[in-house]
Amino acid sequence: MPEPWLSADNIASHLGVTKDTVYSWIAEKGMPAHKVGRLWKFQSGEVDDWVRRDGAAADDAAEG
Secondary structure, three states, rough: OOOOOOHHHHHHHHHHHOOHHHHHHHHHHOOOOOOOOHHHHHOOOHHHHHHHOOOOOOOOOOOO
């Protein structure tokens, strides 16, 4: 059965981040996303693989 398409809200919730972070990762870090009309859609498997490859890793050291 094909994987369902998720909205930006859904994928943000799945990852435990804000929707703004999701949009930032699309633009700046190449997060896998598909533009459907005006909306971004996601497949959780693609996003999970991207995260496992350190796609969401911070470029800078965490501020302490």
